[in-house]
Amino acid sequence: MRDQENIGSAVTGVSRRGFMLGTAGLTFAVSVGGWMTARSAEVAAASGRMEATAWVTVGVDNSITIMQPAAEMGQGVMTSLPMIVAEELDADWSKVSVAFAPPNHKVYGNPGFGGFLVTVASRSTTGYWDTLRMAGAQARRVLLDAVAHKWDVPVAELTTGPSVVMHRKSGRKISYGEIARFASPPKELPKLTEADLKKPSEFRIIGQDIPRVDIPAKVNGSASFGMDVQVPGMLYASILRAPAEGNAPAKVDDAGALKVNGVRQVVKLPYGVAVLGDTVEATRTGRDALEVGWSAAKDAVFNSEKAVADYVAKARDVSQKGVAFHAEGDAPAANAAAARRVVREYFADYTYHAQMEPMNATAWVKDDVVEVWAGSQTQSFSALAAAKAAGVKPGQVRFHMQYLGGGFGRRAQVEYVVDAVLLSKAVGKPVKVIWSREDDVQFGKLRPMTAHRIEAGLDADGRLVGWHHRVVGESVLAYTSPDRLKKAKGKDTLTMAGAEVGYGIPNSLAEHIVDGGAARLAAWRAIGAGYTKFAIEAFIDDLAREVGKDAIALRLELLEKLPRARKVIEEVVAMSDYRRKRDGTALGFAYAEVVHSYAAAVAEVSVDRGTGKIRVHNFWNAVDPGIAVQPQNIVAQAESNIVYGLGQCLKERITLDGGVIQQSNFHDYEVMRMADVPEIHTKVISTDNRPTGIGEFALPLTGGAVSNAVMALTGKRLSHMPFTPERVQVALKA
Template sequence: MFDSSLRLNRRNFLAAGGGLVVALSLPSSPRRAAAQASPGFAPNAFIRIDRQGIVTMVMPMAEMGQGIHTAHAMLLAEELDVGLDQVRLELSPASDALYGNPLFGPQSTGGSTSIRAFWMPLRQAGAVARTLLLEAAAQKWGVDPKTCRAESGSVFETSGSRHLAYGQLVDAAGTLPAPAPESVALKDRKDFKIIGKPHRRLDTPGKVNGTTVFGIDTKIPGMKIAAIAISPVFGGKPKSVDEKAALAVRGVHQVVLTDQAVAVVADHMGAAKKGLDAAAIQWDEGPNATVNSADIIRQLKEASNTPGAVARSEGDVEKALAGATRRLEAVYQLPFLAHATMEPMNCTVHVKKDACDVWVGTQVPTMAQTTAAQLTGLPVEAVTIHNHLIGGGFGRRLEVDGIEHAVKVAQQVDGPVKVIWSREEDIQHDMYRPYYYDRLSAGLDASGKPVAWTHRVSGSSVTARYFPAGMQNGVDPDGVEGADQPPYAFPAIHVEFKRVEPPAVPTAWWRGVGATHNIFVVESFIDELAAAAKADPVEFRKALLSHNPRALGVLTLATQKAGWGAPMPQRQGRGVSVQFAFGTYMATVAEVEVGTDGTVKVHRLVCAVDCGLQVNPDTIAAQMEGGSIFGLTAALHGAITLKDGRVEQGNFDTYLPMRMDEVPVVETHFVNSAEAPGGMGEAGTAAVFPALTNAIFAATGKRIRTLPVDTKLLKSI
């Protein structure tokens, strides 16, 4: 268990890896007291070593399939000089002070920041512990610490005549004053034994043998199960229920009404769902009952005709466009998208008179804690968040609406209650990736080179809702990611953000928000310019990347590995994309076949990645595979539409995931880089959209400007 006697003494702020990192240090006196009171050594918030030498790492980030538990353990184990087989993992409690994301502030897992944020703090934590253990051994032997070395969980005298296991040193190490983290020397890259080497994931065995507990697996003595129905129209509320009919279902105990929903509490899920059906709920649909997708698109189209907030403006765009030999214009549209995680929304809550326990898989433990405290009226310290592994997050569990619903139900239930959303509730009451409507124009000179580039992004701002202080003079930095700083050099560039909030539809992060739409738009329009200039798409890009060696490097590697330029059969084509997002450079080549019936088959994806220094190459390759498939799913099938205020999609028959026979071969190739680590969780998702549609253009001559791909437009081309 986490040692609550350890409290933050100071924060050491330093610039590293392109962002602000926070190295945490614990006070010597409470740490010394903790060491004396219990058989263990806890030099900082991330490490605990007991007298048997077992190293427990307290994980600051949520694991939702991205492999961060393994990567974080590798960072710590490298500097602590232990093997991964010697490390045990423990999820951190809710604490911004100890486990806040250094790039965001609050404790949160998202934005592909887990490595970028904790790259330095975890290495420093391991190095501090190693330094104290070396000092403890040196004092026991009466030698200079410089004559000692750490290896595989033991300290050795340089002569090799004596050694002590870490477990034998923890009591003595716990009495020593801890050095400031930034003062401790870290290993040189050439000395790494763990970082940069492929490692099997630490969480795989539990997932294979079924011992891993996700939020939905929570079992508490006396726990009841609740099925929930939320107003089918956003902003609606319950009007009437047939409580008698619901209670007549065997196993049903209670019908609960909240401001937005109805829940039926029962012994098991089957009874709860039957009771919910029997309740025959009538809804007060409220003011959004007439909202349709066509209305939202029309609103965006009209708004996009007027200027937005300026995100970037360099050079005289109007003059350059006026003097261009050729001018091109285009409109791109991307739909609302659901997260559709394999583990639907769920949360178990026990509200007592003076305390509240919440069992959930969340990306934001402290936000969950604060939400429960506000709803119950309890002090924050009276709310305990029991975080679990997450069966798919993708940004969905950066939101706390599922926790809000569960707490409101639990307040009316005696004892713990697990609230589980059906797949239909999960998809129809998601918080969606925004609908975007983008206008672009560009000018080419007589040689086909771009002289000007304009891009107006129109859509909802997740940042303005979630983190208002993050807005910059009306610009959502996330909304323009990949648009305001494309990898290419243009003599004149003007980029705007136009905030347009659709009626009723809640929007949120979606495995990358701005980048997943802007990379598609930018890379598609670049391809349009190349076609207009009658230039090869790769050579056209290379001419614009001479100033950007890392972008040029991934483009060159990906196209070489893909065999760019080699002939392809009829109705097959290759498409390429280049991006810089989440601190990572990437290029992707897609090989696509379009049938005469319009069906699209992606045969192969070739990805080149420069993410800086790699922690676990196996995890990076897995992220590329998963992210690419997630992106392809959206590009080929994904769209949330509204009719009469209701989401029309409800399950995997109407909101389609990729099937196994649709999945392409995904190849990942790495650029050897010593740069600070970049993020990988969302990079693959963003890259695949334009690579796919550019390949469709190469195969058919048909330009795709609206997603998902409309196969009807590709028939018999």
């Protein structure tokens, strides 16, 4: 109900809630004002709950409901974000329940992502940190002020314990629930500053291994994902999409489809043909019976396997300048003047998200409002896309957030929402669109294929003086958000993520040679860092070998000024007993700073020299994510990162021919299975720094650690991800 009240003001700018500037210069919501005066305290008491702020509602039964603004796709925000509010509220966590926040970005948007409701780039905890602490502290102060007024004591004499306000002088105590019986929300929220917040040493919720609140519903089938939405009277839809980007249906013969029992209607879309009907199975049978001729809007001739040589040639042709993504000093000049240069090349294929829940959405375009039910990484952009598709104002969209059956960047793209809205508009009924897995693969939005050439310059003493990393590949931002690319002056923070070398080299240049195919693209977990850090970490090992240094010692030397980086390296070296020689296996190391978290890893591998199959036996990693809000969840995210990362470096590979993706399901796009996973050992080092990203920090370590381990074992460098058995066999023979 709340979201229905609030989405009306979500994007129109007519918020009924007040807001003001926070201490850190961030816009944050404070609630109430005119809206709450319309609801008297008596009304609140009668309803059994008091909305202390937009973020916190206290029930007279002592229950506390905390609003959670991010998409829950497995990364644990449904628990970790409310923990931050509860900490400053001084809540009894056992009484806390969590609700998806209404999709009102003016109140609940992420200050770490332009104030929008977008869950990407591991920015939820770090982006909302100040906002949520302040939200909890303000709600607590509202309760304190109410008690101070009631008892006629100075607020400074009051303290709190878990969901209780205490007055030590008189020995009185009152629970938050009891306060909700008489308190009325203030017209204006208390003005607090950083000094009113707890010190990390005072935390009693943050830093604890609180069980995830979404897990009970995920073991009995009751958690509602986008595909589980049921709207009375809805039709199902299956869409035959144009095989290549930019093609449109020219000739449609729907006679066969319309004969299928249960098929109601066939609707032509700008990019495909939809079959609507009473059941999923009818729409699928109907879709198979469609005869469609496509108009080719553009020639789709791109063949990814043939393009490999072309990419490599472009990486080598240093006369072709790219867009400078990161530049310090003058790397080309430093390298030209260097006593010695080392050059290596690396490559990474296209990858697909393979989230377990294929794309789907349900929409109902009514006369005055558009309702959308979906699991999306962005309430804001889903609502905007739905409004545009329906031809209504954004404020007329009601977005109902569901759990996401995996996101990994894919669900930040919302064309599946547009599918449902266009079709509901066409037929005047609620419509649930379900993509098949084959649709999901073939119309996947990929991590781009990239070629890498790194050249380092060394002085006469073997010290690194220059670093020049050229990346050839498509621009993800040019595909997903051309406006953002323009604002960033062509710097693609997605394709190039992680290319800043981060080793304190005086002259460094990472440049992007924007080139390549006709693929649909998206952010893919860890974005560019999955391949840029692979290239960098493999190169550092190669470089150490060239100059006769120990690869760990070299890194520690280069990271002299970063004690947090050195600490995670030393930790993982100790955890893995790195110096101990193994029999039949070998270890490989990698370090990376990703989304401002410091992390290092060691992989232990063996190689079947007959088949070329790599087996990863153990994977150790250590991370400093600043304040570890929910350490157990960071361990779980490390495991998830490592398994996902090993997939992209051992197995996962998309190829395109004629601009069309050649894979279609899990038989030809293989992901990690239970038999493939190593033992994973994680150490979380909590430090008193602002929390940083944990959703993708370890993934970029996998490629380098595995490649370096195989090098240590066989003396052969695997430089092309994924390291398929065929490629390993080729490398072993080289």
